[in-house]
Amino acid sequence: xxxxxxxxxxxxxxxxxxxxxxxxxxxxxxxxxxxxxxxxxxxxxxxxxxxxxxxxxxxxxxxxxxxxxxxxxxxxxxxxxxxxxxxxxxxxxxxxxxxxxxxxxxxxxxxxxxxxxxxxxxxxxxxxxxxxxxxxxxxxxxxxxxxxxxxxxxxxxxxxxxxxxxxxxxxxxxxxxxxxxxxxxxxxxxxxxxxxxxxxxxxxxxxxxxxxxxxxxxxxxxxxxxxxxxxxxxxxxxxxxxxxxxxxxxxxxxxxxxxxxxxxxxxxxxxxxxxxxxxxxxxxxxxxxxxxxxxxxxxxxxxxxxxxxxxxxxxxxxxxxxxxxxxxxxxxxxxxxxxxxxxxxxxxxxxxxxxxxxxxxxxxxxxxxxxxxxxxxxxxxxxxxxxxxxxxxxxxxxxxxxxxxxxxxxxxxxxxxxxxxxxxxxxxxxxxxxxxxxxxxxxxxxx
Numbered sequence: 001x002x003x004x005x006x007x008x009x010x011x012x013x014x015x016x017x018x019x020x021x022x023x024x025x026x027x028x029x030x031x032x033x034x035x036x037x038x039x040x041x042x043x044x045x046x047x048x049x050x051x052x053x054x055x056x057x058x059x060x061x062x063x064x065x066x067x068x069x070x071x072x073x074x075x076x077x078x079x080x081x082x083x084x085x086x087x088x089x090x091x092x093x094x095x096x097x098x099x100x101x102x103x104x105x106x107x108x109x110x111x112x113x114x115x116x117x118x119x120x121x122x123x124x125x126x127x128x129x130x131x132x133x134x135x136x137x138x139x140x141x142x143x144x145x146x147x148x149x150x151x152x153x154x155x156x157x158x159x160x161x162x163x164x165x166x167x168x169x170x171x172x173x174x175x176x177x178x179x180x181x182x183x184x185x186x187x188x189x190x191x192x193x194x195x196x197x198x199x200x201x202x203x204x205x206x207x208x209x210x211x212x213x214x215x216x217x218x219x220x221x222x223x224x225x226x227x228x229x230x231x232x233x234x235x236x237x238x239x240x241x242x243x244x245x246x247x248x249x250x251x252x253x254x255x256x257x258x259x260x261x262x263x264x265x266x267x268x269x270x271x272x273x274x275x276x277x278x279x280x281x282x283x284x285x286x287x288x289x290x291x292x293x294x295x296x297x298x299x300x301x302x303x304x305x306x307x308x309x310x311x312x313x314x315x316x317x318x319x320x321x322x323x324x325x326x327x328x329x330x331x332x333x334x335x336x337x338x339x340x341x342x343x344x345x346x347x348x349x350x351x352x353x354x355x356x357x358x359x360x361x362x363x364x365x366x367x368x369x370x371x372x373x374x375x376x377x378x379x380x381x382x383x384x385x386x387x388x389x390x391x392x393x394x395x396x397x398x399x400x401x402x403x404x405x406x407x408x409x410x411x412x413x414x415x416x417x418x419x420x421x422x423x424x425x426x427x428x429x430x431x432x433x434x435x436x437x438x439x440x441x442x443x444x445x446x447x
Contacts, residue, residue: 011160014168017043017130018416019409020159021176022137025053026063026398027382027405028178029120030077034409035176036127038433040416042409043130043170045137045161048304051120053180055398056113059204059255059303063398064108067096068339068362076439078402081119082109090115102356104341135163137179140187142377143171154416156377159184173416175378176408181265182312182384190372191315195389199309199345200236200260203277206253206300207288214293217243223290233283236260236350245288253300254284258350264308277306309345309396316386317423318368325391326357331366333427334442335434336403338363340394355390364442365395367430370408376421381408403439410434 019035021028024046032044044051054060063082066074085091090112100106124131139160155171162168177184182192221243227233239256241247248254257280262273281302288294318331322342339362342355357363369386370379380386381404383396394400410433415422431441 011167011169013171015043015130016155016171017041018154018173019043019176019412020045020170020172021178021409022184023053023178023180023382024048024051024120025178025180025382025401026055026078027401027408028053028176029124030081030402030405031176031178031381031409031412032129033077033123033127034406034437035413036129037437038410038413040413042128043132044124045132045135047134047136049133050117051124052113052117054305054307055111056117057304058307059113060307060398061111061113061116062105062108063111063402065104065339065397066399067107068337069360070097070099072096073337073339073362073440074399074403076403076406076434076437078399078406080438081116081123081402082111084119084123085111085116088115088119090119104356132161132163135161137184137187138162138167140175140184154419173377174412174422176412177378177380177384178382178405178408180308180311180383182314182380185314185372185378185380185384186312188378190375190378192312193315194265194312195310197347198263198311199393200258200347201262201264201273201277201306201308202255202257203259203281203303203306204253204255205281205302207248207297208252208300209296209298210249210288210294212249212293215246215249216292217246220245220291223287227287233287234280237280237283238350240350245284248284249288249294254281256350257281258345259306260348262306262308263311264306265311270308273306273308278302310383310389310392313384313392314372314380314386316369316380317371317373318366318386320365320369320385320387320391320395322388322390325363325387325394326355326361328357328361328363330364330442330444331368332444333367334364334444335367335370335407335430336365336400336439337442338365338395338400338403340397340400342390342394344390344393363394365400365404367407367411367427370404370411371422376423377415379408379412379422381405406434406437406439410437
């Protein structure tokens with residue numbers, strides 16, 4: 001039963017923008033920088049106190065993949081961020097000319113999280129992006145024609161955000177939803193899809209304080225077997241291997257656990273995911289400290305958030321399917337490439353279904369997958385663009401999210417500047433804007 005409480009408020013209109021981007025991860029930061037550089041008055045709303053999203057707060061600090069088959073296929077603002085991080089000593093580039101074969105992760109780029117986040121700060125501020133940290137969207141409504149004193153101007157939406165000062169209203173022409181969960185799309189009532197069996201999350205952590213040379217591998221195996229039988233550790237708490245947990249010790253930490261049976265699409269379900277993630281790390285910690293050589297083992301760091309792989313995906317004007325992705329089909333409205341294998345983490349085990357692309361194949365992403373079906377003033381960027389679960393498991397990675405963010409930022413600016421729906425953005429103008437800002441655009445038949 002729904003209960004109505006006697007709360008009402010006259011919410012202050014704090015700012016007016018052309019574009020508001022919600023979510024400061026790989027897609028959102030790039031979208032905001034692109035929109036601002038294209039001349040739009042732009043704000044970036046981020047729930048945390050630092051930019052970077054999963055790269056920084058979940059310690060998934062290895063963006064990729066920008067190259068395929070010996071050539072670069074994603075560039076633009078995302079690559080500019082990587083290059084500046086390298087210039088500041090925060091990363092080293094791998095040899096992109098070497099063929100990694102099935103070891104696609106060798107072409108990911110390990111970045112220092114602080115340096116990377118500092119680059120994001122600086123590029124956003126240099127572009128004129130208004131950063132609104134520690135804020136989240138609370139509601140969004142279409143703005144009536146007579147608003148703000150009878151003059152709506154280019155504003156079409158009223159976005160309510162909540163922060164330390166309470167609720168405020170931001171007026172904007174276009175919103176880019178880069179939340180990763182299609183939160184704003186859901187608030188506006190656009191159709192979304194969620195897989196029946198969601199992929200597990202991963203909580204990344206570091207270990208130190210032990211002497212690997214002294215680790216008794218037989219004792220490690222025995223302790224693990226006893227703990228597993230007693231339910232003190234779960235098979236999904238660590239990567240499979242013999243002896244169990246030795247890989248975590250040899251690599252100084254864990255990034256291969258599976259936090260199963262979670263759904264991070266709401267605050268309560270996200271809370272459950274965080275608690276399960278920390279409990280998993282706690283189980284590993286307690287077991288290892290019983291092993292000779294690990295008596296003084298410590299958890300040196302734990303990511304601030306559990307990395308969530310999938311929640312909602314929008315129903316878009318177009319949808320990327322596994323077939324279109326793995327065939328290398330060039331969409332007529334393609335706005336960028338994607339190169340990552342289908343990578344479905346099994347929901348109830350530590351296993352991963354990896355399906356590399358056939359040699360020479362590079363996938364493309366259509367603009368229509370960024371547009372919620374029927375939307376006029378909302379775009380979506382990042383992992384929650386329209387696609388099926390298999391394709392989503394590939395295009396959800398950071399380089400592709402950056403490419404979709406740049407496309408969304410450019411399209412949002414063009415929509416506002418032309419006083420038109422996001423569905424009516426001129427494809428040629430969008431491609432020209434992206435190319436002018438360094439993006440690599442697939443050759444298409446659409447003119």
